[in-house]
Each structure stands twice: as C-alpha cells, then as structure tokens.
Amino acid sequence: MADWYDERQYDVLIVGAGGAGLRAAIAAADGGVSVGLVCKSLLGKAHTVMAEGGIAAALGNVDPEDNWEVHFGDTMRGGQMINDYRMVEIFAREAPERVYELEHWGGLFDRTPDGRILQRPFGAHSYRRLCHVGDRTGLEMIRTLQDKAIHSGIDVNMEVTLTRLLKDGDRIAGAFGYIRETGRFVVFRAKAVVLATGGWGKLYKVTSNSWECTGDGCAMAYEAGAELMDMEMVQFHPTGMVWPPGVRGILVTEAVRGEGGILRNSEGERFMERYDPVKKDLSSRDVVARSIYKEVQAGRGTPHGGAWLDISHLGAANIKKKLPSMWEQFHKLADIDITKSPMEVAPTIHYVMGGVRVEAGTGQTTVPGLFAAGEVAAGLHGANRLGGNSLSDLIVFGKRAGEHAAHYVKGVSGVPRIDDAQADEERRLLRRPFEAEGRENPYTVHEELQAVMAEHAGIARTGDGLRQGLDKVLALQVRAEHLHAGGSMLFNPGWHECRDVRFMLTLAEAIFRCAIERAESRGSHWRLDFPDQNPEWGKKNMVAVREHGRMAIRTRAVPQVPPELAKLVQGQTVVKSVR
Amino acid sequence: MADQIFHVFRGDAKGGDLTEYIVPPMEGMVVLDAIHYIQAHFDGTLACRWNCKAAKCGSCSAEINGKPRLMCKTRVDEFGGAPITVRPIKVFPLLKDLVTDVSWNYRVNKEIPPFTPSAEDARAQAWRMTPVDVERLFEFRKCIECFLCQDVCHVLREHGGTNRYYGPRFMVRIAALEMHPKDTLTRTDLLAGKGGIGYCNITKCCEEVCPEGIHITDNAIIPLKERTADDHFDPWRALLRRFGGRKEPRGT
Numbered sequence: 101m102a103d104w105y106d107e108r109q110y111d112v113l114i115v116g117a118g119g120a121g122l123r124a125a126i127a128a129a130d131g132g133v134s135v136g137l138v139c140k141s142l143l144g145k146a147h148t149v150m151a152e153g154g155i156a157a158a159l160g161n162v163d164p165e166d167n168w169e170v171h172f173g174d175t176m177r178g179g180q181m182i183n184d185y186r187m188v189e190i191f192a193r194e195a196p197e198r199v200y201e202l203e204h205w206g207g208l209f210d211r212t213p214d215g216r217i218l219q220r221p222f223g224a225h226s227y228r229r230l231c232h233v234g235d236r237t238g239l240e241m242i243r244t245l246q247d248k249a250i251h252s253g254i255d256v257n258m259e260v261t262l263t264r265l266l267k268d269g270d271r272i273a274g275a276f277g278y279i280r281e282t283g284r285f286v287v288f289r290a291k292a293v294v295l296a297t298g299g300w301g302k303l304y305k306v307t308s309n310s311w312e313c314t315g316d317g318c319a320m321a322y323e324a325g326a327e328l329m330d331m332e333m334v335q336f337h338p339t340g341m342v343w344p345p346g347v348r349g350i351l352v353t354e355a356v357r358g359e360g361g362i363l364r365n366s367e368g369e370r371f372m373e374r375y376d377p378v379k380k381d382l383s384s385r386d387v388v389a390r391s392i393y394k395e396v397q398a399g400r401g402t403p404h405g406g407a408w409l410d411i412s413h414l415g416a417a418n419i420k421k422k423l424p425s426m427w428e429q430f431h432k433l434a435d436i437d438i439t440k441s442p443m444e445v446a447p448t449i450h451y452v453m454g455g456v457r458v459e460a461g462t463g464q465t466t467v468p469g470l471f472a473a474g475e476v477a478a479g480l481h482g483a484n485r486l487g488g489n490s491l492s493d494l495i496v497f498g499k500r501a502g503e504h505a506a507h508y509v510k511g512v513s514g515v516p517r518i519d520d521a522q523a524d525e526e527r528r529l530l531r532r533p534f535e536a537e538g539r540e541n542p543y544t545v546h547e548e549l550q551a552v553m554a555e556h557a558g559i560a561r562t563g564d565g566l567r568q569g570l571d572k573v574l575a576l577q578v579r580a581e582h583l584h585a586g587g588s589m590l591f592n593p594g595w596h597e598c599r600d601v602r603f604m605l606t607l608a609e610a611i612f613r614c615a616i617e618r619a620e621s622r623g624s625h626w627r628l629d630f631p632d633q634n635p636e637w638g639k640k641n642m643v644a645v646r647e648h649g650r651m652a653i654r655t656r657a658v659p660q661v662p663p664e665l666a667k668l669v670q671g672q673t674v675v676k677s678v679r
Numbered sequence: 680m681a682d683q684i685f686h687v688f689r690g691d692a693k694g695g696d697l698t699e700y701i702v703p704p705m706e707g708m709v710v711l712d713a714i715h716y717i718q719a720h721f722d723g724t725l726a727c728r729w730n731c732k733a734a735k736c737g738s739c740s741a742e743i744n745g746k747p748r749l750m751c752k753t754r755v756d757e758f759g760g761a762p763i764t765v766r767p768i769k770v771f772p773l774l775k776d777l778v779t780d781v782s783w784n785y786r787v788n789k790e791i792p793p794f795t796p797s798a799e800d801a802r803a804q805a806w807r808m809t810p811v812d813v814e815r816l817f818e819f820r821k822c823i824e825c826f827l828c829q830d831v832c833h834v835l836r837e838h839g840g841t842n843r844y845y846g847p848r849f850m851v852r853i854a855a856l857e858m859h860p861k862d863t864l865t866r867t868d869l870l871a872g873k874g875g876i877g878y879c880n881i882t883k884c885c886e887e888v889c890p891e892g893i894h895i896t897d898n899a900i901i902p903l904k905e906r907t908a909d910d911h912f913d914p915w916r917a918l919l920r921r922f923g924g925r926k927e928p929r930g931t
Contacts, residue, residue: 141728143785144824145736159805200804206794206859208813208820215807233817239735240820250785251793258782281774310730344707350733429733432752433707543719587724590691591775594723 102520104527105276105285110136110255111509113275113290114502115262115317118146119238119491120474121296122245123198123498124505128294129252131506136255136288138275140297140312143258144246147298147310148494151238152353152425154220154230155202155495156488157195161212162219163227163676168192170226173668175489176661178224178384179453179482180623181638181669182330185661186460187480190500195492198499199231207244209233220358221677222487224384228677230488235353235425241491260286262316263599264526265293265324265470266518272469273516275320276523278530283590285527289518291509294463294501295321295456295472296494303604303611304449305550308340308351317476319603321456322610326465328644329478329656330454331607332615332625335485336559338363338388340448342406347433349448352409352426354487356443357381359422361411363392364442365400371407382675386484386624389447393559396446406446412439447559451490453481453624454614457643457656463501469508469516473501478641483623533598538584542597545580549573549601549608557611562629563619570612577605613653614642680704683755684762685713687725691775697764704755710765711739711750714777726776734890737825741777742766747827747888768830781826787845790873791853796861812860818898819855821891824848828885828895834878844875847885847895854899857906867903867910876900876907 111133114125121137128135139146158171171192176183199217203209209231210218219228233240250256262277266287274289297317301309322328339352357363363381365371375391376383383391392407402408411419416439420427423438430436430443455478456465463471474494481489532538556569580602585595620634621627640655661669683704686697700721702713711729718725730736732751739750744764755763771779800806828847834840845853853866853874870876885895893899909916 141730141738142781145728145730145738147730149736149823150731150733197804200806203806204796204801206856206862208816208859211808211810211813213810215809216805233820236735236821239823243820247788247793250789256785258785281780310732310736312730345705346707346709346712347733425735432734433709433754541719541723543723547719585723591726591778592724593718593726597723 102523105287105523106279107287107289108136108257109289109515110134111290112292112294112502112505113138113288114294114296115275116140116146116296116298116474117143118148118296118298118474119241119245119494120498120501121146121294122242122249123495124294124296124473124502125249125254126245126252127499127502128506129254131503133506133509136257136290137249138260138262138288139256139258140261141259143256144242146242147313148238148242150308150310150351151241151491152235152351153222153355153358154232154237154488155199155241155491156222156225156229156486157199157231157492158192158229159196159199159217159219159231161216166227166229169668171195171229172665174225174673175486176482176669177673178484178486180484180633181482182622182641182658183482184460184479184659185665186659189665190461191480191493191496194496198492198495202241202244202495205244205248207240209240220355221382221675222358223354223382223388224379224486224673224675225488226673226676230358232355234421235355235423237491261596262320263530264522265320266522267324268516268519270468271516272467273518276526278589280591283588287518287523289515291512291516292469292471292505294505295470295476296474296498296501297476299452299475300604300607301449301452303549303608304553305547306340306349306554307449308337308349309449314600314604315607316600316603317472318455319606321465321467321470321472322606322644322646324467324470325646326467326470327457328455328610329457329641330482330614331610331644332618332642333453333483333623334449334557334611335385335451335453335624336389336447337450338385338392338447339409339445341434342402342404342444342446344434350429351448351450352443352445353423356409356411356423356426359411360414361409363388364408364410365395366402367400371395379673379675380678382678384484384486389559390626392447402444404444406444408442409445410442412441415439451475451485453483453485454478461500462504463497464504469512471501471505473497483625530599533583533585533595538582540579540582540584542583542585542594542601545576545583546597546601546604549576549604552576553608557615559626561615561625561627563616563627566612566616570609570616573605573608573612577609580605609651610644613651614644617642617653681760683713683760685717686762686764687714687717687777688766689725689776690773692773708755709751710743710753710755710763713755714750714765726778728778735823737823740768740825740827740830742768747830749825749827749890752890768826770830770836783841784824784826784829784848787849788852791849791856791869792864792866794856794859794862795864797863800861806861808860816855816858818893819851821893822848822851823891825890827888827890831884831888833882833884840875840878844878847900849874850876850879850903851893851895851899854903857903865910867907870903870907871911876904
C-alpha cells in the first residue's frame, strides 16, 4: 500500500446508495460478508428520493384481477419486446414480496379503506398497480432502506467519488477515488463490487436528474471491459416543468395523470385521444412524450413550447392530499395554483433504459466480480420503461445483486491484489486539470455536450443528425483532454466536474454509436428516417464494448420468450381505469 | 431586471469572509441557480451541497440573509433586488464554503432503536393498518433531513448542546417510530436520557423553518414529552407496562 491514499477493505463494495445500492447492501450483509457502501452524496440524498408516483407491484389490492402475469405482459409490451424476458419474469414475480418487505421495515404507504396498501393507476399498466404514499414514494423508500441498512452492520462512506474500478487480472479487485471531505485519494479493496450508480440524465440540459446522475458507474464498468447494452434507449418523461427557466426539466409526476389529470394543447383539445384512443393520457411514456412533441411541432403548443396538464377538476382538498409536493412545487417555484390553473409541461430527460449488461438472475456483468443493479443495469425495461417499474426494479434486483455478490465472494480465495500502477494512472488523470497546460472550462464543455445531445439525440432522431452528433462528441472528447480546475482536492465542484465530463462524453459516444446502428423506431428511439418498427431489429440488442482502447458496437440476440410466457404478451395493454 | 448582487461566504474551518458576485438575472431564479452560475462562470471551487433542486432531498440548506432555508426553494425576486447574503448553516462545523460537517446527525440516527414489529407481525405477509393510524405519521415521514430545524434549535445552536439533546429532527424520527401502529419498542428511556427531550423548551423555532411544514413541536415533541413524563414520573403506569408486556395504547 502506498502512502498517498487511504485504504479500506470489504468483501463486497456497494457503489451507490439509492434504492438499489441500499437494498444490495442489506442483502449482502445478510449473506454474512463484510459490506462497504459508498454514497456519492450524503446518505439518503440519492436520486431515488426524487421518485414520486409509486412502486409497481401486482398486489391486486385494488383490482383483484391483477397478478404477476399481467405485470409481465405490460412490461414486455412497454419495452417493445427487446427486454430480457427472464429479468421481467423475476421482476414481476418478486416485486410484491419486496414491497411487503419495505412495510415490514417500517415503510408506510397510503391505505385502502380496509387497511391494505392502496394502488393507483399509471401509464400502460393494465390495472391500478402503483403502491404509493402521496407523491413522495421515493423518499419513503429511501428512508426505510436507509434506516434498515444502518442497523445491518454495514460501513457507510459518505461523499466519496469513485472514478475507476481496479482489477486483478480479469477479476475485480476494488475501486479507486477520493474522499471529498478530506481531499484524500482512497482505495477500496474488495472481492466483489456492486454498481448501483443510477443513470446519466445530466448529459442533457432539460432533465429531471440531479448533479449525481453523470453515469460514473456505467462509464467505469465500460472502462473495466464490461459490455453496455441498449444505450440508444433514453427516456423522455412526458411531463417536466417548463416555466420559469430555472425550473425547466423538474419532474411533474405521472401520478397527476394517474389521478385523472388531462393533457390539452393550445386549442384546448385532449389530444391524447387522437394518438392513443385506448389508453389516452395514460399511454406509455414514449408515446405521450412524442405526442406532446408533435403537437408543439404542429403549432399547437403552449407559450413556452409544451402542453397543458390540468388536474383542477379533482378539487383542492384531493389535490393537496394526493399530490402535495406538486402543489407546493408549482406554488413556490412557478407562482401557479394547480387547484385552479393547468400546469405547463414538456418532455424532460428522466431515465436511461440502457446500461451495463447483466445476467438476469444475479446481476453479474461480463467482468468477474462486478455486479450491477437498478438504473445502471440494462435489460429489464427494453426500449421504454413503464412508470413505477423503476422503484420495484431497485428492490428486486438490488436484493439479488447483493445476495449473489456475497455468494460470489465466498468462492474467491485470498484477497485480490491491488495494482498500484492502476491507482497511480488514475491519480495522474485526476490531477491533470490542476496542471498548467489545461485551459478548457469543464462547465463549458458540459454545456456544449448538453447542446449536442439536445440537437442530435433528442426525441426525434435522424441518421444524419446522429452522425453529426457523434462527430461533435468526439471533438469534445479531444477538448476534454485539456480541462482546467483551480483550488485543491477538498470539496471542489469544478475539479469534480472534470471527471464527470469525461464519463459523460464516453456515454454520449455510446448513445450515438448505438442509435446510428438501430435503423428503426422502437420505444424511446424514434428515427424520422426509419419511422417504423423493423422485426429484424426487434431480435437484437445493441452492445458497446471497449476493444483495444476503442468503442466497438455489436449486436446480441434478444432472449427468445418461451411459448408459455409469450401468450402473456399477446394483444395490447388496455388500461382499465382510464376515465 | 437588474443584475443581482450576492455575498457568499468563502472559507473553511480556519476562517473566511463574504465574497461579492454579480449574477445576471433570470426569470424565476432561485438562490441555488445563482450559486451554480457562480461555479460555472466565476469560481468552480465554490463548495455547496445540492441534489434534487426541487425541495425533496434537503441537501442545499444555508442561511440566506440570516434565515435558515433551502437554496433551491428561495426565490431571488422575493428580496426585491437587495443584495443577498448566503452563509453555511451555523450549528455544524464548517468544512468549506457552504458545506458543513453534518455527520453528527447520522451518528444520532444510529443510536435510535430501529422499527421493531412483533414476532407475529414479522411472520405475516400483508398487514392491515387503518388509514387514520397511518396518515397521522405521514407528516413525520415527510422530513427531508435538511437539518434546518437542527440549525435553528437554540439548544444546539447557542448552548452547544449536541452532547445533551438529539434535536428536533430526531424527535420527529422517534415520534414516527413510537406512534407506528406496528412498532413494539418504547423509546422514552432514550428520550429522557441521551435524547435529552427535557432540554426543549418549546420555542417552536424549528417549526418556523421547516420547509415541509411539519408541526415539529406540537405533533412530535410535546406528545413525546408527555409519554416520557408518563413513563418516568408515573410509577403506577410504569408498573402496568412492565407486567402488561405490550405497548399500551396512548392518547397521542
């Protein structure tokens, strides 16, 4: 061990402390191994806290007809059939048990009159399925898991930024980064690492995501040789705030439509009846986002380029009970009383379906000892995620990844060797912005990246536009070699941004390269030059992998759904509760 | 709209001072937008915490013109163009600029015995709890852990009481556990001892700054004080509980 870094050692290192990371930490600790948890921010502040609408699980409390098979069908259809059906099956079967578990750990949900967990309707779910508490379900989930985790014997490392996975030969040996509070480098020595680092919405300017969502885990996995999958699939949530400019992109929960909210264009027309006569305002997110986009393009947008979302007919008392934080958010930040006036909304980047390719049951990536769960992992949601499926994803696959990581380390003999050369290489990369020759402002490069993504990798894409976008990203990667930061390593956002920008540029390249190849429209990937689905592409997932220092793009066959499950996805989703 | 003047604290545990920044106006701007503008255009080393920018995570607490508030929820236009001063919250040790060491709160939380259902309930899968029993706890569960209540609590702020009193945040946390219909533990010994509930003299300053509008004193602290008083000063009830086994039903 060198003296220029601190060292901490665990059997399993969990990177990320949102729903998936916390659930993985609890599961790994239950497996009887030592567990370290790394939080990018303070504990309990991870992006899960922002989740609003609910947790999708087929409890059948409100609609007894609901069951895991219907949830399976809805999720496969929502993902346009490029999901890994094995993940979807595990997910739909296990989600109810995971929700009850939260309740057993002290979590509290809204109730039915007879005292069971209440469930609300949501886009493209056949039945009322989302377990929720008002519009702050994510906060309830993270607080419940946090309070469970701290009593599970795990070690919590807050405000630590990890920038590189360390390997011993082919297998994982730990991770390297720095502690913001002390400004010291740190090596975590671990036999297994679980990535639960969330998504990368910060590639885009208009996003519901926080500063943390820069895709560190996905980029580190890629740099460590793991395969990334479905990177072209980026979700626009149909309803983000639009005005005033400072709030642009902040989420307006789908629960507004779940509770009966109606989208209208500038002419007052309920336009979703035209785009999806069956599911209407509760159509899947890709369809609703595209419909709003089309209305704006046709000149029927609101003053700031969106649509009106009206819930005022629900009545003030109900709105404040079921959607309290929406009321507060518009009242405080936009001077709008949603009990009286409609909200102005437009699509905002919300989620990434793609990410690190994992084995369905275990979360094992293609790198031995490296696991992934939650938004950073690919496969469950296919080409489009249904609302509410993310929170259940976190707890179902967080648990599995933690369990399997614990199981894996029991078969690992000896402590993996830490190669100081790898750590030293990363140290030099990290310190480069402090040195004299750098001249690029990381914030400026980030803003320019966001402009490229908005122009070339937005809702509507074309082959030419994507190729131009890729060229621009490659040029930004060259400029990012010369980023500059002042100050020290102690709590230095500008310096932190330098590594974030490099991670984001890697993921942007993957998005463009995969999007160029997928010559069809499917789910969130809408190509104006290939407006229809192509059955041949429906058999393939795009894969990005690092080979000889460059990004190579491949395809992998989508796992074929066996006949007994295939019958569950026939027909189309009919949302029973649409008004 | 004219340019907006900000005076932002810059420094660390060794000391520091206010630095003036002039930020161009933007419609609907909040104080956190200005901090981000300063980072991107003037000085990337300005340290602050933030995450959601929508008043849901409780990270961006600061003292704005002397008042403990969330930077993401404080509109610049409410100050009518006057200079805006932004300082770190005072009650916790300063790390750098607007970032303080809040780790004490996490240590306190770990000292609180966690939610513990009965063995029978732990075996059951789906629980029945009436809406009214659950809904009264939602207020406590809304807490986003911004620690503004801790910042303004005079026991912690003026009397260095972090070794005597857990502070309002953890009274809310304990109230949520104590009043949970399925919890079996009693935490009044902790409240009377290390939790230090007796130090709170109900000035309600914590309620005034809570961005979630939690009635911390009325709904959490006062009922907990009553329970603590019952358990520690009413020997008859203490005996009943000892031999009764189950947690007795309470009025509050």
